[in-house]
Amino acid sequence: MxxxxxxxxxxxxxxxxxxxxxxxxxxxxxxxxxxxxxxxxxxxxxxxHPALNEAIKSQVDRFAHVMLGGLTHEPVQKLSAKLREFLPGDLDYCFFSDSGSVAVEVALKMALQYYVNRGELARTKVLSLTHAYHGDTFKTMEVGDDEDYHFILEAYGEKKDVIHIPTQIPALEEAFERYHKELNCFIVEPLLQGAGGMRMYDVAFLKRARELCDTYGVLLIFDEVATGFGRTGNRFVADLVLPDILVLGKALTGGYIGHAVTVANHKVYDGFYADDPNKALMHGPTFMGNALACSVALASVEVFEQExxxxxxxxxxxxxxxxxxxxxxxxxxxxxxxxxxxxxxxxxxxxxxxxxxxxxxxxxxxxxxxxxxxxxxxxxxxxxxxxxxxxxxxxxxxxxxx
Ligand SMILES: Cc1ncc(COP(=O)(O)O)c(C=O)c1O
The missing domain is CATH 3.90.1150.10 (Aspartate Aminotransferase, domain 1)
Structure with a gap:
């Protein structure tokens, strides 16, 4: 069944x-x-789509999948090089995973550990939007504010480590003023909140968010799982306002295979780059960087550009x-x-x-x-x-x- x-x-x-x-x-x-x-x-x-079908067919005759633990391969190398060139700013470091929800989990984990690695242990809270949807896994449900997940509140009474605000600049300023010492990140679906009701809001809100994140040293995460690859009329909203971490999924593979990526900028990556093994990002989905997914994603990005x-x-x-x-x-x-x-x-x-x-x-x-x-x-x-x-x-x- x-x-x-x-x-x-x-x-x-x-x-x-x-x-x-x-x-x-x-x-x-x-x-x-x-x-x-x-x-x-x-x-x-x-x-x-002929080009996407062909990408999968030719890769499957080589190999469908090998793990990224201790191994690497051309499709994942080519895709990460392509994304580096295709994405704005210094969003250069690609961590692959098998779904949008997991990629958001990775982004949230990166933001928390970024501060733990710096010894800033008080930054345990996440700022998020009312009506947010970031996926169906536990942390993403907590960060989300989707009407369909209110059973979480019924079960736990409150969400301890998440603050939700509406997409209004005064609420944003007030939240930063009040909580900035405890925040590790502000996560948004930029410009268009999808599963929370196709709610649209102004880029001025994101520009102000960027300023406040810079002022208070809080990481800005754009969950562009739904908005990425053109849906809002921008290639990425990240072309308008640059986040520290960008999450892509869904259209990444043209919808052929579940795959997603959490892309970090240099500042975030450098926060993990050290001699100390405890500062490494301890995450590794079995199917991250799947060769079929990477091949079809590369073809998808190329078609997006060329056509x-x-x-x-x-x-x-x-x-x-x-x-x-x-x-x-x-x-x-x-x-x-x-x-x-x-x-x-x-x-x-x-x-x-x-x-x-x-x-x-x-x-x-x-x-x-x-x-x-x-x-x-x-x-x-x-x-x-x-x-x-x-x-x-x-x-x-x-x-x-x-
Ligand atoms: C903004 C956003 N983030 C994350 C997700 C979760 O992606 P997935 O269903 O691939 O886990 C979705 C799915 O609709 C989404 O719209």
């Missing part, structure tokens, strides 16, 4: 069984549908703005658009009940959650396909009068 994610198994409806996938299309036995969520925001090149994906994303945003212009309904609280993300927030979650099946019947796969109906399409989508995704969202409100 399969235990499915985020589901009450007793009441869940049967999932759609996919038998093939190509471009933006998912195919079931009797239906083709556009994947409007890019398989949890990862499949940016669509399915069965000018940033202009594709600008086009997706322009079409989305045009199509959603003037779209309103009393049940809708707000329509938000940023880069390759559009979100229709409704007042009452019941408004979206039945939408998934409605969309399926019209050839669109969608997965609304809570009060959020959203699309994060693969970047290779055609105008016609994108108009169909957005048209299906609008049609739902038209054919189901309030």
């Amino acid at each position: 399969i235990w499915y994610p985020y589901e009450q198994m007793k009441t869940m409806k049967a999932p759609y069984k996919i038998i093939d996938a190509e471009g933006v299309w998912l195919k079931t036995e009797d239906k083709a549908m556009i994947d409007s969520v890019s398989s949890w925001w990862s499949v940016i090149h669509g399915y069965k 000018d994906y940033m202009s594709r994303i600008r086009r997706i945003e322009a079409i989305t703005r045009r199509e959603m212009e003037g779209f309103a309904d009393p049940r809708i609280k707000e329509v938000r658009i940023m880069g390759g993300c559009v979100c229709v927030e409704v007042h009452d979650a019941d408004t979206l009940k039945g939408y998934q099946q409605f969309a399926y019947e019209r050839g669109v796969f969608s997965r609304p959650f809570l009060k959020y109906l959203y699309a994060m399409v693969p970047y290779i989508i055609s105008e016609e396909e994108l108009v169909k995704v957005l048209g299906t969202m609008k049609e739902w409100f038209r054919v189901n009068p309030a």
